[in-house]
Amino acid sequence: MAVSQKQIAEQIGVSIALVSRVLSGKAREVGIAEATIEKVMRVAEEMGYVPSAAALTLKGKASRTIGVVVYDFRDPYFGPIIEKLQARAHEQNYSLVIAGFMGRHPDATDLAPLHKHAINGLIVVGSSDQSDWLKSFQSMPVARIGQGSPKDPGVRIAVDEQDAARQILDHLVSKGWKRLSFIGANLFAHSIRFQALEQAAESRGVVLERHIWACDGFEAGLQATGNLQGGDAALVCATDSIAMGALHALHESGRTLPVIGFDDIPAAAQFIPPITTIHQPLSSMVGRAFLAVTEPISAQEITLPGRLVVRHSA
Numbered sequence: 339m340a341v342s343q344k345q346i347a348e349q350i351g352v353s354i355a356l357v358s359r360v361l362s363g364k365a366r367e368v369g370i371a372e373a374t375i376e377k378v379m380r381v382a383e384e385m386g387y388v389p390s391a392a393a394l395t396l397k398g399k400a401s402r403t404i405g406v407v408v409y410d411f412r413d414p415y416f417g418p419i420i421e422k423l424q425a426r427a428h429e430q431n432y433s434l435v436i437a438g439f440m441g442r443h444p445d446a447t448d449l450a451p452l453h454k455h456a457i458n459g460l461i462v463v464g465s466s467d468q469s470d471w472l473k474s475f476q477s478m479p480v481a482r483i484g485q486g487s488p489k490d491p492g493v494r495i496a497v498d499e500q501d502a503a504r505q506i507l508d509h510l511v512s513k514g515w516k517r518l519s520f521i522g523a524n525l526f527a528h529s530i531r532f533q534a535l536e537q538a539a540e541s542r543g544v545v546l547e548r549h550i551w552a553c554d555g556f557e558a559g560l561q562a563t564g565n566l567q568g569g570d571a572a573l574v575c576a577t578d579s580i581a582m583g584a585l586h587a588l589h590e591s592g593r594t595l596p597v598i599g600f601d602d603i604p605a606a607a608q609f610i611p612p613i614t615t616i617h618q619p620l621s622s623m624v625g626r627a628f629l630a631v632t633e634p635i636s637a638q639e640i641t642l643p644g645r646l647v648v649r650h651s652a
Contacts, residue, residue, distance in 0.1 A: 341387045350381055361387070402431060404631055405457040405475075407449070408438035409464025409484075413555075414579060415601045415618075419463050419483060422624040430632070442525075444471040459631030462486075465496075465527035481630035483623050485530050488638070493630040495623050497644040502616045503534035505646040506574060506598055507542055509614075513652075515572040515596060517545045521562040521584060522576035523554035531576050531600065547571065559583025564591070572596040572652065578606040581613050585651060596652035611650035618644050 347357045352374070359365045360378040406423060408416055420436070427434050435455045439448050442464070449471060452460070460475045465484035472480065472490055480492025485499075510518065520535055522528035532548055539546040549566070551558040559575055560583035573595055575581040581599030588595055599606055602617035619642050626640050 341382075341385045343387075346378065346382050346385060346387060349385065350377060352378070357382075403433045403435060403455055403457050404628075405452040405455070405460045406434050406436045407452070407460065407462045407464075408436065409442050409462075409466065411438050413464075414603045414605065415577065416463050418604070418620055419624060422620055423461065423463075423628065426624060426628045430628070432632070442466070444469075449474075460492075461627050461631060462492075465525070465530075467526045479631040479634045481627040483627050485527050493627070493635065493638060493640060495626045495630070495640045495642070497616070497618045497623075498641045499530055499534040500537065502600070502644045502646075503531075503538040505616065505644070506535065507538040507544060509646055509648065510572050510574075510596060510598070510652070511542055511544065513596070516543070517547075517571040518574050519547045519549055519562075519566060519571040520574050520576070521549045521551070521559055521580050523558050523580075524550055524552060525554065525576075528576040535574060545571075555579040556583035556586070559585075560587050563587035573598070575599050577601055578603045578609075578613055578615055581606075581615070581651065582609055585609070585611070585613070598652045602647055606647075607649065609651075614649045614652040615647055616644040617647045 343357045343361065344354050347354045356370065356374070357378055359368060359370060360375050361382060365375045404427065406420070408420065410416065424434060435451055435457060437448055437451045439445065457478065459479040462480065462482040463484065465486060467487050469486060469490050476491045482490065482492060482494045484494070485496050486494045518539060520532050522532060536546055549562045551562055553561065555577070556579050559580035563573065563584040564587045573584050575584055575597065578599035578601050581597050582605070584597050588597070597613065599613045599615040602615045606613040606615050622642055629635070
């Protein structure tokens, strides 16, 4: 339960007005003794007093509150990002207000919590090329962790897809694989990932097939791999969750093929077999996003390198 100025005043035995003046930084203007100021500040800290965002805004001060919009709470890739955002907010004395979409489709109801709070900036977690809803946040700093449209306001922070594709292709080609099957869902981020792989494959003389499914995650990998005929193509999956479904289908059918995922979610290393995947630099991505909304920068796009983590799946 939040501690009020009234509770602090009762604890010390002074008026609420005196506590208010001390906490607002106006105590010395009206001649309140230094000893009293120090006592009020000490008791406020001991009781865990936190000024409300609304009160700070009315006084013309920043609320130190950042909004976070998550495109899909079920996506295991987003969990570690939210965890790192919370840790960064804690370190820098900020609060987070988190909202999200059902099925990745923006709705005004989903965004209502952000408009109820006096947020100073907005961090979007997830990729999309359709973000008209962002127009209502153009008056504040915005950062997106993921792919987006150049027309969107704010800064986009994402992994270098072209470099990641080159790492994947070089690894598979070095093992003699010249035929690849890409498995993904009908999502913007997966489309960008395929395009990068397509360019890398063409320059290396590799045949690349595309398999896009209406479902996503484990189910997409399971269905796509189950429907693939033959066994002469390595499988490159848009996410680790899809790779898990692909590996499950291969196990059920008794087949063995190289499988590579993307994101390096915690479960990728724990899966059997452990999944070869592209590790995304989440700490750096979160740090850049947080900086972009707390100390606005001029850059519109920040691309960071990923790293191929080779495990037993490929």
